[in-house]
């Protein structure tokens with residue numbers, strides 16, 4: 411019953427245009443009590459969704475700091491304490507040299523499975539499924555530079 415109400419509220423939220431900024435305009439004084447209640451539910455469903463995403467990403471950040479930062483760096487820029495041990499070095503993950511699907515593949519299967527360095531471990535067997543999905547959500551937030559083509563033309567011309 412509650413879940414059904416939240417689901418319906420979610421549909422209402424998606425059907426309505428999102429407010430440009432700030433909270434949705436107050437329900438008009440003539441609206442019935444039930445309309446007011448469902449608008450309230452809709453807002454809290456949206457907030458709950460946003461909180462879930464934020465929680466997932468922040469848990470993913472924790473997984474990253476624990477398992478990846480040693481090589482990729484605490485800021486994911488490829489300057490972890492162990493980075494200098496590897497050639498090729500751990501890449502800067504804030505730059506979009508590969509798409510999310512490729513990144514997921516190399517994270518799950520490791521470098522060797524994709525013809526890359528075996529220094530990049532396979533994580534599929536190391537992380538629980540929810541840790542993996544949190545981590546992948548976090549990794550998707552890292553990219554700050556525009557993707558591929560441009561990079562390929564400059565610094566990565568030699569890559570196959």
Ligand code: HEC
Nearest residue numbers: 477478481496498499500501507508513521526527529530
């Ligand atoms: C022991 C060091 C090490 C650890 C720990 C490590 N990596 Fe890597 N990673 C590497 C190296 C080295 C490469 C580059 C391999 C190559 O170029 O052949 C790499 C490559 C990658 C790539 C490919 C990036 C690209 O665009 O080419 C991703 C994504 C990645 N690592 C994510 C992660 C994540 C997420 C974790 C933690 C779960 C992690 N790595 C842990 C060393 C490491």
